[in-house]
Amino acid sequence: MRLLKLIFIVALIALQYRLWFGKNSLPDYWHLQSDVVRQAETNTRLTQRNQVLAADIADLREGQVALEERARNELGLIKRHETFFRIVPVKQTTN
Template sequence: MAVVWDASLDSARAAVSRIGGLSRVDWLLLAVLLGLQYFLWFGAGSWWSVAQLHAQVEQRQSDAQRLEKRNDKLAAEVLSLQNDSGAVAGLARRNLGLVGKNEVFVWVIPAKAN
């Protein structure tokens, strides 16, 4: 077991001596690499901000689909109101409480739920 420890200690010393033996050009290239990595991970076009933008796009697309369905429903209602006179009466009955001639208004009050 002591042999394994000595071997790992020697390899650690060798790694430290290799790091200390880097030239100025190597240190400069390492600094440039780390600087580029910073912008990749934390900058304006980083992975995190791109993921957030994709989530926003998906949310906006789902909102747009919901609004398109609503617009289609409203367009169909407008078309129905333009072409069918009975639709106007039905809308007036639902929203304004219209009661026609020879009709009786009946209001049903639901029983209390126990």
């Protein structure tokens, strides 16, 4: 009977060791769980960015107004017979 108890205790300790310190242990599982949550947040953020980019692409393919607006803002283009005025605010100086 004593030998059976000893074998049972040794087996229990061996199983507990593998559970806490072995490969695929509980701390590994918890770390992997946090990695999955972090990756899901990254995927959500990238999906939203892709939707915005897809809307921009569709707008540029279909609408002339969006293309003209982007050319004016990013490239500084103006139409023929059009005059461009830039108004620069005056800085207030204190004496």
